[in-house]
Amino acid sequence: MNYDITLTVNGRRYKLGVDPLRTLVEVLREDLGFTGVKVGCGKGECGACTILLNGKPVNSCLILAVEADGSSILTIEGLSKDGTLHPLQEAFVKYGAVQCGYCTAGMILSAKALLDENPNPSELDIREAISGNLCRCTGYAKIVKAILEAARKGA
């Protein structure tokens, strides 16, 4: 049996029917086409599937889609406005904070949640905020720099 849910993703409302055992990441990717949300480990240990659920970073692989009924979701696709990159995205490009790119969407969303709550974070605040996002390429230094720069620019 499918359950009817309503999700607001990147400002747009979607009504759909979902099997109660399907996860949010599956529904976002397969039913709604938000493939910027990545599946890494699929077990809540890597953060690649991070989205903002009502403004807070969560692992979309650990949430049943039916549980997100009525909520507001931000994915990486919702960050740029009219073709202009978000300052965090600009800073990631500028500092080369992206290598394979698999962690990037989740990393940027965790950073966004931090800056929304704390516009002037310390380096330690940043490291804590992205501690649920694993990156196996960069060693984090450039990611931290990029987030610091975005904060300075008032992202």
Place this chain on the structure above:
Amino acid sequence: MVEYFKPSSVEEACSLLDRFKEGALILAGGTDVVLDIRYNGLRPRCLISISNLEGLKYIRGDENGIRIGAATTIAALAKHPLTTRGCFNVIAEAARCFGSPQIRNRATVGGNICRAGCSDIAVPLLALDATVNLVSIRGERTVPLSRFFAGGGRTVRAPDELVKEVAVNNPPPLSGSAYIRFSYRRSLDLPIIGICSYLALDSDLSRVVDARIAMNAVAPTPIRLKNTESSLMGKEASDHLIDEAAKIAAEEIQPRADSYRASPSYRRALAYVLTKQCLMKALAAAREKRLS
């Protein structure tokens, strides 16, 4: 086919539990349960979601102590004024070490203790002698958290019962607590050992009048170290006393032999060191109170 329910009150949740009993799976943050569904073939008859049940999301203080609703997130515990104050601060400290920011935003205190595994939040709660309040259509009951666990992955919760809240009484004035979590990584890792200690002193700040020590990852569920505790009771607090207590702690734990994270001998060595450090910290915290 799995049915999904989202009750809007504790009463409604209890009626559903009464109807489905063993067939029901209570879904709070889901950070563990969703994995069981995805990877371990868990197929309940129905899911009862309490993740949005506002009546179970609260941290309240009164003259007796604090009460935490079962669906309160770990993230809320990490920063609430009541859980970051005095002896209760060990709750916030454990919450800040828990999983990752993403997991802390979903995982709940009720869910974490009901899993009865390597619960991080149970460690400070056990050391603070927390109680668990359970409700069902039959009524309510309160059990000490130290008697809530019934073995690895099992609790004394009956199939029709819902954990409603966890409560902790205010400790006496001359008391202190400390928490240490030892893990290889600081995020997204299980502890090798998590420990919380609580000490209450007499008015001279010399004799131990109450002692509680809790650990996780050293037995199938989080445990109180009763032998270690009794070795401290009524004694003059000293480096020697704490060192002797730490030796008992290393003996008292029952670490798994088949763990790939740490061998039993390593965990015992660590239990000695951490018990010593943790008791020293709690003692210093208790003595500091007299000064402040």
